[in-house]
Amino acid sequence: MSAKRMNVRLGHRVTVAGRVRAPGPVTAALQVRRGSHWATLDRDRTGASGRYLLRDRVRRTMSTRARVRLSDGTTRSLGRLNVYRYANASWYGPGLYGNRLGCGGTLTTGSMGVAHKSLPCGTKITLRKGRRVVRVRVIDRGPYVYGREFDLTAATAQRLGFSGHGAIQVAN
Secondary structure (H helix, E strand, O other): OOEEEOEEEOOOEEEEEEEOOOOOOOEEEEEEEEOOEEEEEEEEEOOOOOEEEEEEEOOOOEEEEEEEEEOOOOEEEEEEEEEEEEEEEEEEOOOOOOOEOOOOOEOOOOOOOEEOOOOOOOOEEEEEEOOEEEEEEEEEOOOOOOOOOEEEEHHHHHHHOOOOEEEEEEEO
16 A cells, blocks of 8 residues: 555545556455445556555545455455544543443543443444544443533543543544
8 A cells, every 4th residue: 555544534535545566457445344244435446557546435434444455355454444523522530530430330530431422332432633543432421511422531531632622523
């Protein structure tokens, strides 16, 4: 792979460019993991130079594994594809340590997770603030302030470099 763009805002394009050293034309496919199978987002046939360009405009948030599959049967892992949207968030913690969480367990200084009103407990969420990315689970219910979608635990907010309240990028 010569270039790949794997952290993408919702509605923008994921792009993977590469080159194959094969004697003839090869078909390359960009695939993402959906449940128990691989779904193809785009295909490209290599030319005489062996180069391919795979792109797709993503229209839903996701955080999933991605790969390039070649027609000769080989695959190349690309890592994780994160398609983000913006959401308002705040954080909580001090003064609440020792209290029970809505999804079971107790809030501690090292608890990594988020509170959300409707996502099922245990749902994995990928959060991004600047260049920092953290993947956590829904561990509590909330927030109970109008206009905010997520409450980050103090440990999660610290890992992201997030303070106060504001916009973060979210993929689930």
